[in-house]
Amino acid sequence: QKEVEQNSGPLSVPEGAIASLNCTYSDRGSQSFFWYRQYSGKSPELIMFIYSNGDKEDGRFTAQLNKASQYVSLLIRDSQPSDSATYLCAVNGYGTYKYIFGTGTRLKVLA
Amino acid sequence: DAGVIQSPRHEVTEMGQEVTLRCKPISGHNSLFWYRQTMMRGLELLIYFNNNVPIDDSGMPEDRFSAKMPNASFSTLKIQPSEPRDSAVYFCASSLVVGGDNNEQFFGPGTRLTVL
Numbered sequence: 167q168k169e170v171e172q173n174s175g176p177l178s179v180p181e182g183a184i185a186s187l188n189c190t191y192s193d194r195g196s197q198s199f200f201w202y203r204q205y206s207g208k209s210p211e212l213i214m215f216i217y218s219n220g221d222k223e224d225g226r227f228t229a230q231l232n233k234a235s236q237y238v239s240l241l242i243r244d245s246q247p248s249d250s251a252t253y254l255c256a257v258n259g260y261g262t263y264k265y266i267f268g269t270g271t272r273l274k275v276l277a
Numbered sequence: 278d279a280g281v282i283q284s285p286r287h288e289v290t291e292m293g294q295e296v297t298l299r300c301k302p303i304s305g306h307n308s309l310f311w312y313r314q315t316m317m318r319g320l321e322l323l324i325y326f327n328n329n330v331p332i333d334d335s336g337m338p339e340d341r342f343s344a345k346m347p348n349a350s351f352s353t354l355k356i357q358p359s360e361p362r363d364s365a366v367y368f369c370a371s372s373l374v375v376g377g378d379n380n381e382q383f384f385g386p387g388t389r390l391t392v393l
Contacts, residue, residue: 209384269319
């Protein structure tokens with residue numbers, strides 16, 4: 167079992183719709199959770215982080231964490247073509263600086 | 278701030294040659310990470326340093342790979358000898374870790390390595 171799993175996609179949604187990206191992780195001791203966006207040919211950039219159960223909202227983005235079920239998700243409201251990218255989930259274990267990344271979900275927002 | 282700086286941006290070399298990738302972290306950051314990204318395996322952590330000391334090199338694929346951080350503003354990743362399967366994008370990232378839960382990593386632009 168991979169430590170951090172994501173559906174590779176592509177996930178296609180029409181412009182203006184809600185895109186839902188999911189991530190599961192295997193280490194119950196994981197403490198912090200991050201969503202990075204990576205455009206083709208570019209480096210990953212942080213969108214959001216979350217470390218408490220529940221929802222965290224930032225503009226059009228909402229991160230959701232459920233530690234009991236070991237999943238974290240990212241919702242993108244009012245999706246725009248400019249949101250088309252690969253979204254990487256990263257998990258940070260307790261007492262360590264290292265992230266474990268998922269392989270990413272490719273999102274395509276159709277105009 | 279210039280962000281994380283990596284050089285070269287592109288490297289094409291022949292199998293058996295030595296390759297050296299360079300990274301300058303963001304000033305003031307105390308942790309530095311080297312990643313490799315391929316389509317098949319995604320983004321893999323190779324090694325990370327904290328306060329210039331290697332903390333975890335379990336991701337280094339084999340002895341052909343080595344990394345150094347002689348000071349807080351410079352790190353190298355060396356592959357000797359290089360092989361075609363080393364072809365990938367290599368990212369360097371840095372962060373400021375002072376405890377707490379948010380230790381955002383900032384990524385450099387990457388080095389695209391092609392080994393023929």
